[in-house]
Each structure stands twice: as structure tokens, then as C-alpha cells.
Amino acid sequence: MNPSLPSSTYGLPRQGGRPPGTTETTAADAPTTPLVRPTFSVCIVVRDRPALLVNAVRSVLANTFGDFEVVIVDDGSRIPVAQVIAEARLSADRRVRVVTQPPTGIAEARNRGLRSVMGRYVTVLDSDDELTADALARLHDLLSNSGGSWVYADYTEIRRGTSRCIRLPEYASAGRMSLGVLTRPRLPFKHSGTTIDRAVLDRIGGYDESFRLFEDVELMLRALRAGVHPRHLAHPIVLFQRHDGNVTRGRLGGLVFWFRLIDMYRPSKWPGVATAIKALRTLSETGKWLVTLGR
Numbered sequence: 596m597n598p599s600l601p602s603s604t605y606g607l608p609r610q611g612g613r614p615p616g617t618t619e620t621t622a623a624d625a626p627t628t629p630l631v632r633p634t635f636s637v638c639i640v641v642r643d644r645p646a647l648l649v650n651a652v653r654s655v656l657a658n659t660f661g662d663f664e665v666v667i668v669d670d671g672s673r674i675p676v677a678q679v680i681a682e683a684r685l686s687a688d689r690r691v692r693v694v695t696q697p698p699t700g701i702a703e704a705r706n707r708g709l710r711s712v713m714g715r716y717v718t719v720l721d722s723d724d725e726l727t728a729d730a731l732a733r734l735h736d737l738l739s740n741s742g743g744s745w746v747y748a749d750y751t752e753i754r755r756g757t758s759r760c761i762r763l764p765e766y767a768s769a770g771r772m773s774l775g776v777l778t779r780p781r782l783p784f785k786h787s788g789t790t791i792d793r794a795v796l797d798r799i800g801g802y803d804e805s806f807r808l809f810e811d812v813e814l815m816l817r818a819l820r821a822g823v824h825p826r827h828l829a830h831p832i833v834l835f836q837r838h839d840g841n842v843t844r845g846r847l848g849g850l851v852f853w854f855r856l857i858d859m860y861r862p863s864k865w866p867g868v869a870t871a872i873k874a875l876r877t878l879s880e881t882g883k884w885l886v887t888l889g890r
Contacts, residue, residue, distance in 0.1 A: 635663040636714030640704040641722035642670040645679040654725035660732040671698025702802040702810040721787040730832035744792035747784040748828035754837040773819040780879040786811035788833035816860040
């Protein structure tokens with residue numbers, strides 16, 4: 596998919612559009628009075644992670660900055676998310692909405708969420724992650740004081756009861772960050788917790804649905820090419836629970852998508868540059884795969 600195409604190509608019609616076969620309901624599955632446009636829309640895509648989802652939603656509702664909504668996209672869960680939310684006694688909070696659709700995949704589900712949100716800023720949260728109680732307040736302060744339109748943040752990684760703070764790098768320009776995304780073994784941003792001005796998403800488009808892996812990386816690279824310079828929030832606002840379920844399967848198979856990204860977004864058209872970056876990425880992904888074999 597050509598990253599220069601307008602947003603309509605990525606399935607982002609005006610708010611209120613709804614593709615066939617999907618439904619939008621509140622968590623209580625009952626009509627509600629439309630919300631005043633909130634500052635943040637926290638968007639969660641989920642399939643079959645009920646307990647983790649409940650923790651994620653509760654973490655958002657516990658935020659000290661209260662001007663937000665939570666939009667959950669149920670991508671074909673066996674136990675409907677609306678039922679999970681109701682059983683967890685979260686249905687009464689009218690800031691929580693559930694969108695349901697048949698299982699279609701992560702990029703399509705993320706775009707479904709973007710079509711449904713009402714906030715000025717979209718904050719992505721993975722269904723197995725949690726926000727800290729001060730996350731939205733810190734994001735609001737940075738966005739207000741900097742005039743930025745895209746923020747990525749540090750996070751806390753928790754593995755087997757042990758936690759460590761992951762400090763992400765800052766870049767002097769969008770071009771340098773783009774090179775870092777393509778070449779660093781560990782991505783220099785975490786999509787969960789990333790917060791984006793909806794106007795920017797309308798301009799550059801949503802997720803490329805032809806990517807079944809690394810759709811978040813493609814979105815970032817497209818934004819960087821469009822001249823967006825993301826701001827870095829040097830404070831961990833996401834709790835990332837590392838477990839077997841969130842390790843990308845088929846890392847070596849994923850190289851197909853990495854090579855495609857490198858061809859699309861390499862910093863130079865010289866063939867040798869793409870070949871060098873591909874070799875570097877192959878070594879990186881092979882090393883990660885070997886590490887997982889030892890666990």
C-alpha cells in the first residue's frame with residue numbers, strides 16, 4: 596500500500612461510518628447520551644483475553660485525569676467483551692464503550708477503533724498492558740506544553756514478578772528516528788501508550804491492513820516520512836506484562852514484512868543501503884528467535 600495515499604484508502608471515513616457486519620454498543624448494551632468530545636480516547640483491541648482486559652480497563656478508569664473515554668474493539672472473542680465488562684461491574688461507567696466485529700485481524704480492528712473514537716487524542720493500549728494512574732495527566736501536560744501531536748513513552752516491563760524501566764531514545768529529527776526504527780534490535784518506541792492527535796491520523800491515514808505483522812511499525816514510519824516528529828515522554832506510563840502470549844511468533848517469517856518495510860522506507864534509494872539494513876535486521880531477528888528457544 597502506498598503511504599502517500601489519502602486517509603480514505605485506509606478505511607477511515609468520517610466518524611460515525613460503520614462497515615457491514617459490525618456493531619457498536621456501550622458496555623451495558625443500552626443506548627446512552629452521546630459523550631461530549633473527550634480529550635483522550637484510549638483504544639484497546641482484544642481477542643480472548645478477558646482477565647487481562649479487565650485489568651487494562653480498570654487501570655484506565657483509575658487515572659487521575661478524568662477527561663477520557665475507553666473504546667474496546669472486540670475482534671471476535673469467544674466470550675463477548677460486553678459480557679466480560681458487565682461481569683466485572685464496569686458497565687456503569689459510561690466512558691466505556693465496546694465495538695464488536697467478526698475476527699478480522701489486528702490492523703483491521705485497530706482501524707475499526709479509530710473510526711469509533713470521539714477524543715482529540717487517541718491513546719493506544721494493548722489488552723495485556725496497563726496504564727499508570729498518572730499516565731493521561733502526564734500526556735496532557737506534555738501535549739499542552741509542547742504543542743506536539745504524537746507522543747511515545749517509556750514503560751515498565753514486568754517479567755516473573757521482576758520489573759525494570761525501559762528508557763527509550765530521543766531523536767533530533769524524524770529522519771534519524773526512522774533510521775533507528777529500521778535498524779535498532781529493540782524498537783525505539785512502544786506502540787502501547789503511544790498517543791496521537793486524531794487530526795494527524797486523518798491526514799496520514801490509519802493502519803495498513805495489508806500488514807498482518809508490524810502494522811504499528813509501518814504507521815510510525817509513515818508518520819515520520821510525513822514529517823511528524825514524535826515527542827518522547829521520559830516517564831514510564833505503561834506496565835508491560837511480558838509473557839509467552841505477547842512474544843511475536845514466527846520471527847523469521849516476520850522478516851518478509853521487515854524487508855517490505857525496509858524497501859518502502861529506507862533512507863536512501865541506493866540498493867546497497869537496503870541490503871545492509873536487511874542483513875542487520877536478519878541478524879537481530881535471528882538472535883531474538885534463538886533467545887526464545889532457550890526459554
